[in-house]
Amino acid sequence: MRMRTVEIxxxxxxxxxxxxxxxxxxxxxxxxxxDSSTYSISARxxxxxxxxxxxxxxxxxxxxxRVSHIQVDTExxxxxxxxxxxxxxxxxxxxxxxxxLTEGIIGSRYVSLLPGADEEVLDDGxxxxxxxGALVLENLIGDLVTNLGS
Amino acid sequence: MTERLGAMCISAALAIGFAGLVVAVPQAAGAGAEVAAAExxxxxxxxxxxxxxxxxxxxxxxxxWVDEDPDRFFDEVDALLTPAIDFAGFARGVxxxxxxxxxADQRRRFADNFKSxxxxxxxxxxxxFKDGEVVxxxxxxxxxxxxxxxxxxxxxxxGNVHPVIYTMRLGKxxxxxxxxxxIAGVNIGLTFRSQFKSAVADARYGGDLDRVIDAWALxxxxxxxxxxxxxxxA
Numbered sequence: 001m002r003m004r005t006v007e008i009x010x011x012x013x014x015x016x017x018x019x020x021x022x023x024x025x026x027x028x029x030x031x032x033x034x035d036s037s038t039y040s041i042s043a044r045x046x047x048x049x050x051x052x053x054x055x056x057x058x059x060x061x062x063x064x065x066r067v068s069h070i071q072v073d074t075e076x077x078x079x080x081x082x083x084x085x086x087x088x089x090x091x092x093x094x095x096x097x098x099x100x101l102t103e104g105i106i107g108s109r110y111v112s113l114l115p116g117a118d119e120e121v122l123d124d125g126x127x128x129x130x131x132x133g134a135l136v137l138e139n140l141i142g143d144l145v146t147n148l149g150s
Numbered sequence: 151m152t153e154r155l156g157a158m159c160i161s162a163a164l165a166i167g168f169a170g171l172v173v174a175v176p177q178a179a180g181a182g183a184e185v186a187a188a189e190x191x192x193x194x195x196x197x198x199x200x201x202x203x204x205x206x207x208x209x210x211x212x213x214x215w216v217d218e219d220p221d222r223f224f225d226e227v228d229a230l231l232t233p234a235i236d237f238a239g240f241a242r243g244v245x246x247x248x249x250x251x252x253x254a255d256q257r258r259r260f261a262d263n264f265k266s267x268x269x270x271x272x273x274x275x276x277x278x279f280k281d282g283e284v285v286x287x288x289x290x291x292x293x294x295x296x297x298x299x300x301x302x303x304x305x306x307x308x309g310n311v312h313p314v315i316y317t318m319r320l321g322k323x324x325x326x327x328x329x330x331x332x333i334a335g336v337n338i339g340l341t342f343r344s345q346f347k348s349a350v351a352d353a354r355y356g357g358d359l360d361r362v363i364d365a366w367a368l369x370x371x372x373x374x375x376x377x378x379x380x381x382x383x384a
Contacts, residue, residue, distance in 0.1 A: 046335065075291060097339070
């Protein structure tokens with residue numbers, strides 16, 4: 001009888017460990033089970049430099065959405081980034097701009113939104129037209145080197 | 151440490167972006183500089199082509215008197231470009247969220263400052279030059295939107311190619327005008343927008359829209375300088 005309590009407590013402890021691991025994975029990967037209402041918008045970039053699915057979409061540093069999927073448009077040589085934006089974040093003007101920035105110096109890429117002046121707002125399926133793709137360090141160094149000569 | 155490095159990278163990116171604006175254009179506008187002749191069906195492309203040709207012609211003819219009379223050059227560049235650039239819309243995009251709160255007078259003053267700042271800064275640098283070529287690239291497909299089209303241009307100087315993209319917008323009066331510029335991948339409109347936003351938040355301007363509007367030329371100059379950017383990030 002006494003042996004059984006030890007077995008049960010070990011089992012409970014292992015189970016708690018597994019639950020903690022699942023919790024950690026969910027939190028780190030950014031999966032959100034909260035049923036918050038979102039709408040989808042897209043933006044075209046000339047270079048997304050390794051932006052991934054589920055990357056953050058932020059406004060003034062606050063996360064208000066996630067990248068849902070990224071397509072390539074081979075005809076125009078551009079990346080089309082689709083984003084899910086939380087409705088509770090409030091409306092975004094139609095002339096909102098989107099930039100791809102890097103978290104820290106070697107951090108992951110995310111999309112930063114800069115709201116504009118329009119009174120009309122973006123709705124489900126709309127596209128952000130004013131965009132700034134990622135500035136790739138190698139390209140910048142390349143520009144710098146070729147400009148040194150002139 | 152990482153913040154400082156990050157700030158340095160941003161300022162390097164900005165410096166290269168602005169170098170593109172200042173260096174690429176004047177180099178292209180050199181003696182014997184030319185716009186590769188092409189006929190475009192698309193109206194936005196035709197406008198960019200025509201304006202580039204006219205601007206290079208003006209630089210060519212102004213060479214004799216520009217040193218004595220820079221104001222005349224400034225006026226002529228103004229007269230040439232103002233019909234082709236949507237300065238009011240450009241300035242509105244830069245003010246962004248602050249535009250909604252601004253009074254009519256503040257909006258007008260900023261549009262004026264923004265326009266004269268751009269023209270004063272870049273028009274005079276147009277007059278220093280080297281050989282170069284400006285090529286307006288043909289449309290890469292049918293326009294994706296009826297009221298908006300991108301016109302790609304290449305400024306070729308001494309082996310360097312500087313890509314420029316003009317975002318053309320169709321006005322309510324049916325005229326296409328330049329609404330934004332992307333130089334070597336740097337979206338100038340968005341860069342100015344974030345500069346305006348951080349200037350309003352900056353303690354030096356005390357959150358006063360009027361002071362930012364009046365000091366706009368200074369804001370751009372400071373943000374472009376590496377030291378200012380680094381201090382702001384530290």
